[in-house]
Amino acid sequence: xNKNINxxxxxxxQVGIYLYNELKSKKKEIETKSGKIINIVAISAKNKNKxxxxxxxxxxxxxxxxxxxxxxxxxxxxxSIGQSDGxxxxxxxxxxxxxxxxxxxxxxxxxxxxxxxxxxxxKNKVNLEFEASVAGGIPILRAIKEGLSTNKINKVYGILNxxxxxxxxxxxxxxxxxxxxxxxxxxxxxAEPGNPKLDxxxxxxxxKIKILSALSFNTKISKNNCIMEGIENIKLQDIKIASxxxxxxxxxxxxxxxxNQLFETVHPCLVGKNTYIGNVNGVMNAVITEGKPVGESVLxxxxxxxxxxxxxxxxxxxSILRGDIKYPFGISSNKRNSIKPFNKDNxxxxxxxxxxxxxxxxxxxxxxNRLAKFKISVKRIIQTPDKKNxxxxxxxxxxxxxxxxxxxxxxxFKKNKGILKFPTIIRLxx
Amino acid sequence: xNKNINxxxxxxxQVGIYLYNELKSKKKEIETKSGKIINIVAISAKNKNKxxxxxxxxxxxxxxxxxxxxxxxxxxxxxSIGQSDGxxxxxxxxxxxxxxxxxxxxxxxxxxxxxxxxxxxxKNKVNLEFEASVAGGIPILRAIKEGLSTNKINKVYGILNxxxxxxxxxxxxxxxxxxxxxxxxxxxxxAEPGNPKLDxxxxxxxxKIKILSALSFNTKISKNNCIMEGIENIKLQDIKIASxxxxxxxxxxxxxxxxNQLFETVHPCLVGKNTYIGNVNGVMNAVITEGKPVGESVLxxxxxxxxxxxxxxxxxxxSILRGDIKYPFGISSNKRNSIKPFNKDNxxxxxxxxxxxxxxxxxxxxxxNRLAKFKISVKRIIQTPDKKNxxxxxxxxxxxxxxxxxxxxxxxFKKNKGILKFPTIIRLxx
Numbered sequence: 001x002n003k004n005i006n007x008x009x010x011x012x013x014q015v016g017i018y019l020y021n022e023l024k025s026k027k028k029e030i031e032t033k034s035g036k037i038i039n040i041v042a043i044s045a046k047n048k049n050k051x052x053x054x055x056x057x058x059x060x061x062x063x064x065x066x067x068x069x070x071x072x073x074x075x076x077x078x079x080s081i082g083q084s085d086g087x088x089x090x091x092x093x094x095x096x097x098x099x100x101x102x103x104x105x106x107x108x109x110x111x112x113x114x115x116x117x118x119x120x121x122x123k124n125k126v127n128l129e130f131e132a133s134v135a136g137g138i139p140i141l142r143a144i145k146e147g148l149s150t151n152k153i154n155k156v157y158g159i160l161n162x163x164x165x166x167x168x169x170x171x172x173x174x175x176x177x178x179x180x181x182x183x184x185x186x187x188x189x190x191a192e193p194g195n196p197k198l199d200x201x202x203x204x205x206x207x208k209i210k211i212l213s214a215l216s217f218n219t220k221i222s223k224n225n226c227i228m229e230g231i232e233n234i235k236l237q238d239i240k241i242a243s244x245x246x247x248x249x250x251x252x253x254x255x256x257x258x259x260n261q262l263f264e265t266v267h268p269c270l271v272g273k274n275t276y277i278g279n280v281n282g283v284m285n286a287v288i289t290e291g292k293p294v295g296e297s298v299l300x301x302x303x304x305x306x307x308x309x310x311x312x313x314x315x316x317x318x319s320i321l322r323g324d325i326k327y328p329f330g331i332s333s334n335k336r337n338s339i340k341p342f343n344k345d346n347x348x349x350x351x352x353x354x355x356x357x358x359x360x361x362x363x364x365x366x367x368x369n370r371l372a373k374f375k376i377s378v379k380r381i382i383q384t385p386d387k388k389n390x391x392x393x394x395x396x397x398x399x400x401x402x403x404x405x406x407x408x409x410x411x412x413f414k415k416n417k418g419i420l421k422f423p424t425i426i427r428l429x430x
Numbered sequence: 431x432n433k434n435i436n437x438x439x440x441x442x443x444q445v446g447i448y449l450y451n452e453l454k455s456k457k458k459e460i461e462t463k464s465g466k467i468i469n470i471v472a473i474s475a476k477n478k479n480k481x482x483x484x485x486x487x488x489x490x491x492x493x494x495x496x497x498x499x500x501x502x503x504x505x506x507x508x509x510s511i512g513q514s515d516g517x518x519x520x521x522x523x524x525x526x527x528x529x530x531x532x533x534x535x536x537x538x539x540x541x542x543x544x545x546x547x548x549x550x551x552x553k554n555k556v557n558l559e560f561e562a563s564v565a566g567g568i569p570i571l572r573a574i575k576e577g578l579s580t581n582k583i584n585k586v587y588g589i590l591n592x593x594x595x596x597x598x599x600x601x602x603x604x605x606x607x608x609x610x611x612x613x614x615x616x617x618x619x620x621a622e623p624g625n626p627k628l629d630x631x632x633x634x635x636x637x638k639i640k641i642l643s644a645l646s647f648n649t650k651i652s653k654n655n656c657i658m659e660g661i662e663n664i665k666l667q668d669i670k671i672a673s674x675x676x677x678x679x680x681x682x683x684x685x686x687x688x689x690n691q692l693f694e695t696v697h698p699c700l701v702g703k704n705t706y707i708g709n710v711n712g713v714m715n716a717v718i719t720e721g722k723p724v725g726e727s728v729l730x731x732x733x734x735x736x737x738x739x740x741x742x743x744x745x746x747x748x749s750i751l752r753g754d755i756k757y758p759f760g761i762s763s764n765k766r767n768s769i770k771p772f773n774k775d776n777x778x779x780x781x782x783x784x785x786x787x788x789x790x791x792x793x794x795x796x797x798x799n800r801l802a803k804f805k806i807s808v809k810r811i812i813q814t815p816d817k818k819n820x821x822x823x824x825x826x827x828x829x830x831x832x833x834x835x836x837x838x839x840x841x842x843f844k845k846n847k848g849i850l851k852f853p854t855i856i857r858l859x860x
Binding site: 033138139143150286292294295296302324326 | 448456460462561567568569572573577578579580581704706709716721723724725726727728729730732736737738740741744745747748749752753754756760765
């Protein structure tokens with residue numbers, strides 16, 4: 001690698017523009033630490049004249065990123081457009097084929113096409129780094145690939161989405177509804193103003209858990225059809241009841257090996273208020289790995305925002321500047337195996353069930369009989385009457401049962417005179 | 431670097447023997463991940479025939495480690511004897527001069543001679559790695575050197591000693607005295623059976639904080655005379671009173687930059703029971719960095735024991751096998767500056783003061799007058815009488831004051847009729 005390194009940044013959204021400024025202001029420090037002189041020789045975005053947080057050099061601006069490679073010699077490309085396909089994929093593929101190192105925070109791209117892109121990088125002997133794609137500023141991918149590299153990891157889980165964690169924390173703190181808090185989050189820049197769906201429905205966390213699995217278990221990125229649930233159906237009422245029970249709702253991403261099969265999921269969980277994970281609040285992220293011989297390792301930090309993301313992008317840059325070619329997923333692609341999926345029907349948890357019922361005789365016994373028929377034991381029942389409206393809320397905490405058994409058991413409550421609506425279900429983390 | 435890598439392990443104590451076994455059992459996995467074939471060609475310890483956890487190959491055993499280099503070509507040396515000087519220093523120096531890579535968990539050696547050894551490694555273009563010297567299995571050094579490398583870190587602190595953290599947690603849980611719990615810790619292998627002093631008096635944590643400072647701030651290892659206090663004077667009584675106040679005692683190592691000056695310290699702290707650090711219990715370690723732009727990063731994991739230590743030693747090995755020469759402290763030695771020490775007299779904290787006094791008129795006013803004279807405001811007073819013995823315990827939580835002011839203020843209580851002994855002082859973490 002030459003002493004002078006030419007850099008292109010494609011995509012100048014929140015992350016891209018912050019990175020652009022960081023690279024310029026840290027040029028000297030990067031030279032001190034790596035011995036390399038970096039030069040940003042090209043930037044690209046849709047709109048040249050858009051008002052941005054930092055001023056850009058219009059002389060190096062390209063409206064079509066593909067033209068960059070025709071005119072400039074690039075050593076390292078930062079892709080921060082963020083699409084799973086389209087121009088993001090096209091430009092990353094193009095760069096890798098041209099033996100240009102690529103750094104990206106794009107989890108959608110990596111979780112969908114990471115295997116293919118890693119092979120391409122390996123074939124062309126360049127780096128493809130994506131530390132910033134998972135948990136913002138937390139150096140978790142490097143920790144798994146390097147710091148914990150000879151451990152046998154059998155579980156990785158955590159709070160991987162800052163937006164939803166902020167919303168859940170804020171609902172509890174402010175006693176406000178999901179909709180109100182979502183608006184607050186959008187105002188503060190924690191949730192996308194236009195379309196926050198990918199954060200809220202668990203998709204964002206799920207993309208991250210897929211990347212974490214592949215790295216932790218040295219497997220190909222799974223294409224399994226797993227349980228992915230977001231927080232859209234979590235009501236303030238549930239958060240309050242959980243709080244009375246010493247519990248807190250968290251959206252967890254979980255990946256583990258069960259009987260040599262891979263199980264990945266994202267769903268809201270009830271966790272103890274006095275547990276570690278129950279106290280990761282606000283926009284913080286946390287990733288926990290369980291490995292041998294190291295035991296449990298926890299990494300916590302700010303999970304989103306241009307500052308933390310930029311910290312990870314620059315750690316990727318420093319890694320590349322040190323001059324070593326690394327396998328994108330820690331080991332060679334041809335040594336990463338596919339792994340059989342664990343049957344999600346057999347996923348087993350204690351459940352929190354909230355029924356809204358008519359306050360009349362026989363409804364409670366209807367529910368408990370149904371549970372008994374499916375051998376779902378009850379750990380706790382709390383019935384709260386609403387006399388005025390002749391209704392009642394019944395919350396049941398069950399002992400462990402499988403997904404399929406719970407589904408079959410609860411199916412009859414879709415249409416039943418005494419039950420006002422299908423019960424809310426939240427799994428307890430165990 | 432050749433495909434075949436010859437390894438020597440010097441020191442076969444708890445860590446060395448575990449490492450020996452790990453290297454043998456993970457030979458294949460290491461080959462898969464690194465492409466290198468490792469061979470343990472020499473081991474050394476004082477006693478060849480001592481009973482050890484795993485059986486050793488006596489054919490490669492050396493009683494004098496220096497003889498290894500006369501007979502074998504070594505690529506990587508593991509030093510796990512653990513002395514700050516003597517044979518540990520001698521053999522590491524010898525190896526580096528002979529262009530042999532060195533990996534060590536020896537915090538005493540690195541915190542004392544790290545600068546000189548790093549220069550030697552750089553001069554001879556080999557690696558000196560010491561991930562395992564701080565916080566066992568937590569990949570904190572690599573996180574600072576690589577994952578967070580372009581951040582401006584201004585503070586690093588945490589729970590760095592598992593023995594003392596276990597003792598403090600267990601005193602609170604079991605309601606037993608320091609001495610009883612220390613014995614329990616020794617039985618469980620958490621504290622040295624012979625001489626647990628270096629854990630208890632804060633020296634072990636202090637060595638680690640010195641290494642963390644040098645890495646976080648890109649400075650030489652400080653030789654400053656700072657505040658180092660252990661937990662030997664923490665009484666069960668203090669833990670109980672703290673608990674009533676919603677506080678918990680933790681031995682913290684703290685290093686920060688104050689007005690461009692370095693302040694390092696290790697001392698017991700009172701922290702909130704519902705804070706993150708207040709919930710790192712038992713033998714767990716945690717390290718927290720505050721940096722820009724990344725914000726706060728937390729790494730938590732098992733801080734001691736051969737398993738976690740071995741995980742870090744193997745991460746160092748993998749780093750070396752990847753073939754890149756790295757600066758031991760992240761940047762070149764000649765770019766690491768010395769930094770002026772912050773005057774410890776000006777260190778400022780709220781204080782917990784426990785006075786044991788005679789239960790007679792005027793004692794409380796004597797104390798409060800003295801505090802007032804030194805402008806130390808009182809936040810809270812709890813007086814608990816012991817009528818039978820005509821004594822009382824007075825606990826005072828003060829507002830912030832400097833070390834020197836507190837020292838001058840409290841000096842008169844060394845000899846005073848009404849005061850039975852010099853007050854116990856615990857700083858509140860802020």
